[in-house]
Amino acid sequence: MTHADHTASLPLPARAGERAQPRARRRRVVVGARQFVILSWIAPVLLVLVWEVLARTGFVTPQVLPAPSKVLRTAFKLATTGSLLEDLGTSLLRAAAGFVLGGTIAFALGILVGFSRLAEALVDRSVQMVRAIPFLALLPLVIVWFGVGEGQKIFLVALGVAFPIYINTTLGIRQVDPKLMELGRVQGLSTRQMIIRIILPGALPSILTGVRYSLATAWLALVVAETIGAQAGIGFLAMDAREFLRTDVVVLTIVIYALIGVAADSVARLLERRLLAWHPNFGGAGR
Template identity: 70%
Template sequence: MTLDLTQRRGLSPSATPMPAAPKLAAPQLALISWIAPLGVLLLWEAASRAGLISAQVLPAPSKVALTGWALLTNGSLLAHLGASLARAAAGFAIGGGIGFALGILVGFSRLAEALLDRSIQMIRAIPFLALLPLVIVWFGVDEAGKIFMVSLAVLFPIYINTVLGIRQVDPKLLELARVSGLGRAQTIRRIVLPGAMPSILTGVRYALATAWLALVIAETVATTRGIGFLAMDAREFLQTNVIVLTILIYAGIGTGADSLARALERRLLAWHPNYAKGARA
């Protein structure tokens, strides 16, 4: 006697298959992602109003918002924010370009790796704070030193992820390109760079975070503009609400930059099954 389909699968005849989990649309997922941050803000506000948190230690979000509005209306917040964004953009463009070029060179050439990689890794291991005195000696306290710090911070994650992406391209694809008669330039453009793009864009996302870390350090030294200066100036006068405001601004900028990087991923990696529309729903 033959077994029916349910018995062959180890199920009883009365068992029913588990229903598939409902897929959530992108707007629903985006809404869910804000539940935790908004919940933290609400708990923070409630604890502050109940007197559980001292205003000198951590002012309520409502007071921080009022402080931000006051700085916005008098124009000082936009001036500081504009200065920081300009430094971050210039440093990211310079450091990102150099990191990508070095990553391409080392990724394709073992000789270039032998000549350059060890030195790059040694420089990468030096903390930003240890470099700061030397940067001041080299560039003084002008804008060049701050942009240099950001460029250096951005260079390494993009360099490492570019090399990693190139080295992780499927050898079968390279063999297919050779059999198909593609030249070196076409192989790089149509096979290697698209295959390395997920890793490169991961480096971009990481570099966006390290850029702001380096900028915060750079803006604490002899400057009169920037979000970092605003925080250090507030520290001198014990203005906790301004300090918290700058922290929230950094968090907001980081979230916005990461969202832009994700949008870039979705655009450039639309061909990839893990980044296609609805792949993660």
């Protein structure tokens, strides 16, 4: 080997080390993310432990707030009889149907209003007026329209889901960086290519934020819907338990709503990480 060959081979370990650095950095990011997940559960676990201690020592009576262990036993009994799973499945189906219906309509309207000032003039004011009406004020009219069957419940969920998705879709389209639009024009992109490659990806963070808000709103609307004329569902289970002063069942339904909310938000955040892997604020590179 000549001196020149030996000199040319010297930078290779440095290059290998440079390639290894991003991998080590990604491992540190993953470890840090796991630690933050663990930290996020410390407060809920401590709250449950304090709640259990207060209930067992008599500071909180079972009629006011039963112990978590009693709520867990109640959940096990209802699950073994099958009633809890049936009610949970019914509520999930209602929420899913309302979410798909309301989300699809809201997304289409949001895109239309986001791209067209004429559509904004025709649609947006009416949407904002309906958005300002509380669910409870609409409930008597919705019962007249749909009765107390499944249609009433799905309609209320769809109505609650629609507004966050509509607003965030419109906002996301309007907030796309004008410099990116100018770059697309310089590159000679057609209108269709601009929409697919620049506008919709640029609006996606805002759209997914609307999805996260709408998932929470869906359960709020479903709780209101299931308090009227329901024969199954988590809301029906809570109302039936209230009639018989079963606070353990009422607390169980509240815990179920909380767990479903956490699970739905986790799915939405996973969707953000997958669809926005290119974005520095959502992908692994920026965290």
